[in-house]
Amino acid sequence: MSTIRKVVLAYSGGLDTSVILKWLQEHYHCEVVTFTADLGQGEELAPARAKAGLMGVKEVYIDDLREEFVRDFVFPMFRANTLYEGEYLLGTSIARPLIAKRLVEIATEVGADAVAHGATGKGNDQVRFELGVLALQPSLRVIAPWREWDLSSRETLLAYADRHGIPVDRQGKKSPYSxxxxxxxxxxxxxxxxxxxxxxxxxxxxxxxxxxxxxxxxxxxxxxxxxxxxxxxxxxxxxxxxxxxxxxxxxxxxxxxxxxxxxxxxxxxxxxxxxxxxxxxxxxxxxxxxxxxxxDREEAHLKDELMPRYASLIYNGYWWSPERRMLQAAIDAxxxxxxxxxxxxxxxxxxxxxxxxSPDSLFDARIATFEDDAGAYNQADAAGFIRLNGLRLAIGARRNGSG
CATH class of the missing domain: 3.90.1260.10 (Argininosuccinate synthetase, chain A, domain 2)
Incomplete structure (x- = not known):
């Protein structure tokens, strides 16, 4: 623990990360730098700065990443029409690689030895954060307090906060949901x-x-x-x-x-x-x-075949992997x-x-029309097309004794 001099913490100012901040100071005896990302969550972020300052943090980063988030992460994902398991639009998953990227950038800037996050040991976010750090700066240590400490519930977190004088808002009604x-x-x-x-x-x-x-x-x-x-x-x-x-x-x-x-x-x-x-x-x-x-038809169909793999890569935390970059290049093309x-x-x-x-439409009304197409499409061509595509079916049927 003594080898950690400075750590950058992904910090929201809520109960979990406020306890983590103090826990890092207490258990690693290190300087903590906090980083809060504004991704458009609709919350006032200024209190996070004040709260970090009260807990002795000298370097506080609150970064407006909204444009970068949508331009460089959300839009590229939507070019692939991405859905995980046919339904999930990956709103949490696609935010994590950007947070990991900024954690690494700040750690490099301030000379930190490690980064820390508040993801639990049961969830996907721990994987996403840590795979991102490994891909971008493998020399950084990643600290995941939920996998190390013995604080296992909201009650134990509140008790820790009380013991250490950590300010906690108990006035508002807490949502029953994460x-x-x-x-x-x-x-x-x-x-x-x-x-x-x-x-x-x-x-x-x-x-x-x-x-x-x-x-x-x-x-x-x-x-x-x-x-x-x-x-x-x-x-x-x-x-x-x-x-x-x-x-x-x-x-x-x-x-x-x-x-x-x-x-x-x-x-x-x-x-x-x-x-x-x-x-x-x-x-x-x-x-x-x-x-x-x-x-083009085959281009569109191949995209649809690749999409589930692309979606799984994002969901599982492999945004920075070579295979995701390879798929992105194909999709963007x-x-x-x-x-x-x-x-x-x-x-x-x-x-x-x-x-x-679209000015680049492939739809040709002269060919697709049910009215007179003035020779744009020769319907007689379909007979040979059907015979050739059905040839293997006819051969199989004869082998199986059907005519």
């Missing part, structure tokens, strides 16, 4: 959700209204894309972070983006979680609609002509495509 929020989503775990049969309480949801309480009139919006990334909404240019924030607002107002999932954690257990991802749900629908116009506009209709929890257009 929550994580950023510009892409807000997640809920624990409490009644630990029973997969129990329905979430309506009061749990923070960003969206219940679909049955959403407006009775639909809302239409138009999204413009350049090279697979959202650049404008209803003709108005937006930065990546501002665009996602706006989609969250209007999507939540129409009850869009709720999900209730039992997922397979990388560490081996099943976990039930609820998620609100209104902006991401809209973005995914629009991006796929535009790709339906602009991608498909996005050169994913340009154009998609019109969507939002109504009571649903996102419906109402139109799409």
């Amino acid at each position: 929550m994580d929020a950023n510009l892409l989503h807000i997640s809920y775990e624990g409490g009644v959700l630990e029973d997969p049969w129990a329905e979430p309480e309506e009061s749990m949801w923070r960003w969206s209204v219940a679909p049955e309480q959403a407006p009775d009139a639909p809302q239409s919006i138009e999204l413009d894309f350049e090279r697979g990334d959202l650049v404008a909404i209803d003709g108005q240019p937006y930065s990546p972070a501002a665009a996602l924030a706006y989609l969250n607002q209007i999507g939540g107002a129409h009850g869009v983006g709720r999900a209730d999932i039992v997922e397979n954690r990388y560490v081996g257990m099943k976990s039930r979680g609820c998620y609100e991802t209104p902006g991401g749900t809209i973005l995914l629908k629009a991006h796929r609609a535009l790709e339906s116009l602009t991608l 498909t996005q050169e002509r994913v340009n154009g506009r998609v019109r969507l209709r939002l109504y009571k929890g649903n996102v419906t495509v109402a139109g799409r257009q």
